[in-house]
Amino acid sequence: MNKTTQDIISQLSELILGKEEQIRLAVVCLLCKGHLLIEDLPGMGKTTLSHGLANVLGLSYQRVQFTSDLLPADITGSSVFNTSQQSFNFHPGPIFSQVLLADEINRASPKTQSALLEAMEERQVTVDGKTHPLPEPFFVIATQNPLHQSGTHPLPESQLDRFFLRISLGYPDEHAEKSLILGNNLQRQSLNELSCVLDLTALATLQKAVLAVNLSDSIVQYIINLVNFTRYSGQFSDPLSPRASIALGLATRAYALTQGRDYALPDDVQAVFAAVAGHRLNIATNELEDVVKGVFDNVAVVL
Amino acid sequence: MTSDKLLGFQTLVTTLLYGLVSILLFNSFGLVFTCAMLLIVLFKLVIYRALVKGPSEKLVNLLAFTIILVVFVAIGFTNLVEMFVSLLLGACALKTIQAKTKKQAMSVQLLNFFVYPCFFIFSQNVLSLLFVLVLLVLNLAQMLWIEHGIELRSATRQAAKHLFLALPLAAIMVVLLPKVSPFWQLPGAKKTQTGLSEDIDPFEISELSRSDELVFRAILPDHAQMNPPFYWRTLVHDNYDGKRWRVSTHQDVPLQAPYRAVGESYTIIARASGKTWLYNLGQAKSSTRGVNTNQFGTLFMQKHLSSSLEYQVTPIHIAGPGLVHWQYQLNTALPDGINPLAKAMAEQWDSTTDNTADFIAQMKQYFVRHRFHYSLKPPTISDRNSIDMFLTETREGFCGHYAASAAFMLRAAGIPARLVSGYLGGEYNEERGYYSVYQYDAHAWVEYYIPQQGWYRLDPTAWVAPDRLSGSLSELTALEDEFKDNLGLSLMSYSNLALVNWLRLQIEQLDYQWTRWVLNFDHQKQSKLLRDLFGSYHKLLPALSVFMLLIAIFAARFWYLQRKQVAKLPEPVRLYRAICQLADEELYKVTPAKALLILQSQYPNLSQELEEFNQYFVKSRFSRAQLTKSEATRMKALGRLIIKRAKK
Numbered sequence: 001m002n003k004t005t006q007d008i009i010s011q012l013s014e015l016i017l018g019k020e021e022q023i024r025l026a027v028v029c030l031l032c033k034g035h036l037l038i039e040d041l042p043g044m045g046k047t048t049l050s051h052g053l054a055n056v057l058g059l060s061y062q063r064v065q066f067t068s069d070l071l072p073a074d075i076t077g078s079s080v081f082n083t084s085q086q087s088f089n090f091h092p093g094p095i096f097s098q099v100l101l102a103d104e105i106n107r108a109s110p111k112t113q114s115a116l117l118e119a120m121e122e123r124q125v126t127v128d129g130k131t132h133p134l135p136e137p138f139f140v141i142a143t144q145n146p147l148h149q150s151g152t153h154p155l156p157e158s159q160l161d162r163f164f165l166r167i168s169l170g171y172p173d174e175h176a177e178k179s180l181i182l183g184n185n186l187q188r189q190s191l192n193e194l195s196c197v198l199d200l201t202a203l204a205t206l207q208k209a210v211l212a213v214n215l216s217d218s219i220v221q222y223i224i225n226l227v228n229f230t231r232y233s234g235q236f237s238d239p240l241s242p243r244a245s246i247a248l249g250l251a252t253r254a255y256a257l258t259q260g261r262d263y264a265l266p267d268d269v270q271a272v273f274a275a276v277a278g279h280r281l282n283i284a285t286n287e288l289e290d291v292v293k294g295v296f297d298n299v300a301v302v303l
Numbered sequence: 304m305t306s307d308k309l310l311g312f313q314t315l316v317t318t319l320l321y322g323l324v325s326i327l328l329f330n331s332f333g334l335v336f337t338c339a340m341l342l343i344v345l346f347k348l349v350i351y352r353a354l355v356k357g358p359s360e361k362l363v364n365l366l367a368f369t370i371i372l373v374v375f376v377a378i379g380f381t382n383l384v385e386m387f388v389s390l391l392l393g394a395c396a397l398k399t400i401q402a403k404t405k406k407q408a409m410s411v412q413l414l415n416f417f418v419y420p421c422f423f424i425f426s427q428n429v430l431s432l433l434f435v436l437v438l439l440v441l442n443l444a445q446m447l448w449i450e451h452g453i454e455l456r457s458a459t460r461q462a463a464k465h466l467f468l469a470l471p472l473a474a475i476m477v478v479l480l481p482k483v484s485p486f487w488q489l490p491g492a493k494k495t496q497t498g499l500s501e502d503i504d505p506f507e508i509s510e511l512s513r514s515d516e517l518v519f520r521a522i523l524p525d526h527a528q529m530n531p532p533f534y535w536r537t538l539v540h541d542n543y544d545g546k547r548w549r550v551s552t553h554q555d556v557p558l559q560a561p562y563r564a565v566g567e568s569y570t571i572i573a574r575a576s577g578k579t580w581l582y583n584l585g586q587a588k589s590s591t592r593g594v595n596t597n598q599f600g601t602l603f604m605q606k607h608l609s610s611s612l613e614y615q616v617t618p619i620h621i622a623g624p625g626l627v628h629w630q631y632q633l634n635t636a637l638p639d640g641i642n643p644l645a646k647a648m649a650e651q652w653d654s655t656t657d658n659t660a661d662f663i664a665q666m667k668q669y670f671v672r673h674r675f676h677y678s679l680k681p682p683t684i685s686d687r688n689s690i691d692m693f694l695t696e697t698r699e700g701f702c703g704h705y706a707a708s709a710a711f712m713l714r715a716a717g718i719p720a721r722l723v724s725g726y727l728g729g730e731y732n733e734e735r736g737y738y739s740v741y742q743y744d745a746h747a748w749v750e751y752y753i754p755q756q757g758w759y760r761l762d763p764t765a766w767v768a769p770d771r772l773s774g775s776l777s778e779l780t781a782l783e784d785e786f787k788d789n790l791g792l793s794l795m796s797y798s799n800l801a802l803v804n805w806l807r808l809q810i811e812q813l814d815y816q817w818t819r820w821v822l823n824f825d826h827q828k829q830s831k832l833l834r835d836l837f838g839s840y841h842k843l844l845p846a847l848s849v850f851m852l853l854i855a856i857f858a859a860r861f862w863y864l865q866r867k868q869v870a871k872l873p874e875p876v877r878l879y880r881a882i883c884q885l886a887d888e889e890l891y892k893v894t895p896a897k898a899l900l901i902l903q904s905q906y907p908n909l910s911q912e913l914e915e916f917n918q919y920f921v922k923s924r925f926s927r928a929q930l931t932k933s934e935a936t937r938m939k940a941l942g943r944l945i946i947k948r949a950k951k
Binding site for chain 1: 876879880891892893894895896897921924925926927
């Protein structure tokens with residue numbers, strides 16, 4: 001099992017250089033059946049990562065570029081009148097795929113954002129009073145530009161909460177960037193050459209294995225202490241909800257699994273904490289590192 | 304063993320102890336109650352052996368009613384203290400029979416903290432102290448046994464250890480805490496009659512019941528002019544009715560006449576006797592509160608002596624006005640028509656002599672010539688003319704016989720005479736320099752009056768058994784067998800065995816110290832001790848000690864809580880924390896993996912060991928699998944090794 005996750009990560013690492021930690025978190029998100037939010041400037045490799053992930057996992061992939069004039073029906077699909085049959089036929093939109101890349105989600109109008117996020121939560125789409133279930137697995141990777149860019153509609157907190165993790169790729173280091181310039185990585189043209197390492201049953205087994213990872217009492221207590229710190233220290237305007245606690249526990253387990261362990265460590269909690277809590281605490285990506293360090297310095301590791 | 308059976312056994316131990324206590328207090332409770340208690344013990348034994356079923360509620364109630372009746376009838380309301388103690392004992396014993404649950408058994412054990420110390424009401428010597436201590440340790444152990452199922456042997460060890468730990472606290476409390484006299488005191492238990500009695504009729508007694516019970520101890524000044532024989536005057540009998548010598552009606556009347564002190568004071572530590580009378584040499588007064596002198600120069604108390612008492616005695620000389628008419632009458636009074644032979648003899652001697660001394664010499668000659676014999680087991684004389692019979696026929700008796708006869712003859716010759724009872728001699732303790740006087744030292748002698756001079760002592764027993772004067776009765780070789788026969792089973796009977804005698808003297812010494820320094824540790828002694836120890840601050844100390852004690856208790860409590868929390872941490876975490884202490888920075892908030900890196904960079908030579916330790920630690924704390932025994936041992940060893948090497 002360790003080998004499978006390791007395989008996915010190493011495959012993707014050849015694609016996006018020097019971002020192993022972010023790739024690992026993306027895999028964690030997938031193992032937890034959660035949706036991923038990638039926040040970055042344009043050209044950082046968001047799309048590459050999501051596309052690569054879909055390919056490696058052997059999942060069907062759709063990409064929707066969100067624009068300000070995008071309508072809900074453009075993603076969910078709509079009923080079209082079939083003249084030969086004298087009836088309305090449902091034409092599914094791009095959302096009916098296993099991996100959906102919602103590019104620049106904060107460019108769309110709130111109405112469209114809501115339609116997508118609702119579908120993410122319900123895992124079904126209702127059009128003209130008829131309910132259409134979404135495929136299984138259903139994994140949304142949304143990317144968004146940092147909020148200070150013009151022409152963006154920031155997602156409300158309640159909807160941010162629907163995303164399991166938020167990660168940010170950031171600039172590559174010097175060595176990685178050199179390789180990128182020289183074209184040493186596979187890059188776009190060979191995206192389709194990525195070998196599929198996982199089928200659907202293997203993914204289901206992996207997702208089940210996450211729940212079997214041991215979360216010892218002390219780890220649970222550590223998570224509770226961390227969450228309570230955001231609630232009672234008075235430093236946060238949007239403290240973590242119980243849903244966040246659950247997500248933290250789950251992500252910790254999955255992260256331990258990707259490390260090849262069947263038990264979680266405090267390090268696992270710390271590794272996923274920024275990704276799980278960052279957007280829920282409503283902290284900008286560039287401030288996140290300092291804030292998280294402050295939390296860790298204030299909350300003792302429970303042994 | 305089933306739980307019922309085990310509980311039965313646990314309560315049986317308590318019942319047996321009750322049986323033992325009631326046997327030891329036989330003298331106070333009497334035959335009937337002791338038998339009743341032993342029957343209860345027997346009943347409990349029979350139930351335990353499963354020969355009969357446990358009693359129904361009705362039967363227990365009936366038994367309780369019977370016990371109450373037995374106590375009321377056999378002990379009665381005149382002995383209130385004995386009555387209540389026996390009721391308590393009986394009730395507890397019945398409860399052990401009835402107890403069916405742990406809770407009931409525990410309630411009996413809790414009650415025992417009241418029942419067992421009741422033993423002190425009846426006896427306060429060092430042996431009783433040890434006995435009660437043993438009982439209390441056993442009681443604590445039984446509680447552990449019943450409540451937690453700890454095996455009795457280890458429970459006893461545990462309980463004894465805890466009691467031992469409590470001793471310093473007890474000592475501090477005794478020494479430092481202010482002595483406050485009690486607001487209310489239990490009336491002391493009445494003692495059964497041994498030794499002296501208020502009425503003397505020697506001729507009815509065939510065998511002096513003698514015991515080796517301690518009466519008092521006397522600490523005489525070293526260089527005093529006081530020399531043996533020591534006649535400890537206690538009771539004056541001046542009221543003769545032809546049969547009995549009754550104690551004087553003036554025994555409890557304080558002295559009115561003037562007196563002057565003659566000689567040095569000495570100390571007497573009297574044992575609880577349940578009586579009002581005390582002991583002194585010659586005529587004396589006391590500076591101790593509650594101790595009075597009567598007109599005979601003997602000491603007495605207003606209330607009964609229910610606990611040990613230490614008092615100072617100063618010898619005095621009472622300058623009385625001589626005998627007034629009624630006193631003369633009283634001290635020469637003889638009923639008519641009894642002992643005609645003795646009377647005739649006395650009148651004859653009186654006519655042939657011209658002073659009292661010659662008369663006494665005549666009397667002495669008579670006793671010596673007719674080979675009178677000292678015996679502790681004289682034949683009884685129930686005749687009306689008992690003195691005649693004694694003087695002419697049996698010629699065998701103990702001090703009472705001789706004193707009564709001599710006093711009778713003195714009175715017959717018109718010389719004022721009275722009987723005095725008290726103690727003669729005492730056993731001298733070489734090491735500590737005190738005298739111990741036992742019940743078997745009880746003695747009776749005569750005092751006669753010479754006009755213009757006063758009262759003189761006359762001990763006719765000395766004519767017959769001159770050895771009796773030289774020391775305690777126990778040292779008298781001639782009477783050894785007879786004396787020991789009378790004592791029955793006691794250490795004294797075997798005092799010719801060196802080891803037994805040594806042991807007896809050691810216990811005796813311990814008891815002396817116990818009585819002197821613990822039982823009679825009063826306000827005076829306390830302030831003296833504190834002054835000696837702490838100089839001028841001693842007055843602040845008792846008050847300060849209360850605060851100190853409170854602070855100490857709180858501190859101990861907090862320490863205990865603290866200690867408990869540390870102890871709550873599992874062993875691996877404690878070890879891990881200890882290792883983290885080795886780092887220069889604070890590793891408290893860092894994950895083990897990061898801590899490992901930091902430690903490894905600080906102690907590169909230990910990085911292998913640190914890594915291995917960390918593996919075990921992580922496994923023990925976070926993994927579902929437990930460490931195997933060997934892994935746990937390895938981890939402990941690694942931890943110690945790391946700490947040891949790092950500190951180098």
